[in-house]
Amino acid sequence: MNECVFSGWIPASADAAYDQAGQRLVFFEMRVRASDGEEHTLRLRIEDEAKARQWWPLITPGRAAFVRAEARKVPWKRHGIIQGEFVVFAVREMEFPARGAPRSTQGDGVTKGEPAGNDTPPEGVTAAPSPLARFLEEEAASKGKA
Numbered sequence: 001m002n003e004c005v006f007s008g009w010i011p012a013s014a015d016a017a018y019d020q021a022g023q024r025l026v027f028f029e030m031r032v033r034a035s036d037g038e039e040h041t042l043r044l045r046i047e048d049e050a051k052a053r054q055w056w057p058l059i060t061p062g063r064a065a066f067v068r069a070e071a072r073k074v075p076w077k078r079h080g081i082i083q084g085e086f087v088v089f090a091v092r093e094m095e096f097p098a099r100g101a102p103r104s105t106q107g108d109g110v111t112k113g114e115p116a117g118n119d120t121p122p123e124g125v126t127a128a129p130s131p132l133a134r135f136l137e138e139e140a141a142s143k144g145k146a
Contacts, residue, residue: 008032068093
């Protein structure tokens with residue numbers, strides 16, 4: 001499995017569609033910025049019906065998101081003949097962090113962000129730790145075992 005971790009923002013609402021096998025999928029786009037500063041639009045899909053129902057209301061324009069996805073090549077056919085392949089990012093985990101949260105200064109002079117009321121995820125949606133943090137921890141643990 002080719003696992004990818006992305007962080008970025010969602011420019012448009014999600015759309016539903018069906019694949020060639022008749023499975024209902026949720027598609028959405030995510031804008032990410034590469035290390036060279038260039039922005040790219042990725043097209044992702046949610047294949048798990050339960051996760052799609054849970055995340056669909058949260059996939060709104062302007063919202064920040066962390067995504068852990070599996071990248072795989074999928075053949076595309078025309079008239080039953082394979083014409084080529086394209087890369088699909090199948091979402092496995094998503095997190096919607098608080099963005100633009102109000103900030104306050106604690107008595108010790110340290111400025112800390114506080115979650116905004118409208119950025120609180122609905123019940124059943126995890127807010128922490130992020131998929132990126134989990135991925136980095138798992139990578140560090142696997143390198144420590146080697």
